[in-house]
Amino acid sequence: MLSGLLGLLIYIIVVGLVVWLILWVLQQIPLPEPFNTVVRILVMVFAVLILIAALLSLIGVGGVPKLL
Numbered sequence: 001m002l003s004g005l006l007g008l009l010i011y012i013i014v015v016g017l018v019v020w021l022i023l024w025v026l027q028q029i030p031l032p033e034p035f036n037t038v039v040r041i042l043v044m045v046f047a048v049l050i051l052i053a054a055l056l057s058l059i060g061v062g063g064v065p066k067l068l
Contacts, residue, residue: 004058011054019047 022043026036 008054008058012051015047015050015054019043 023040026039026043031039
């Protein structure tokens with residue numbers, strides 16, 4: 001159980017860093033306003049879905065492989 005929680009913590013940190021990097025790159029690229037907002041929302045939705053799948057895999061439900 002402890003190794004699963006540690007794996008989940010590492011997984012959350014990695015997903016957070018990837019989302020931060022994508023959002024930072026989007027700030028550096030000048031996109032028109034509607035597209036910029038849509039892309040940011042899509043990035044956040046995918047990040048939340050990945051984290052929900054990781055949490056479900058911790059309890060044994062879902063398609064993401066077991067963490068550690």
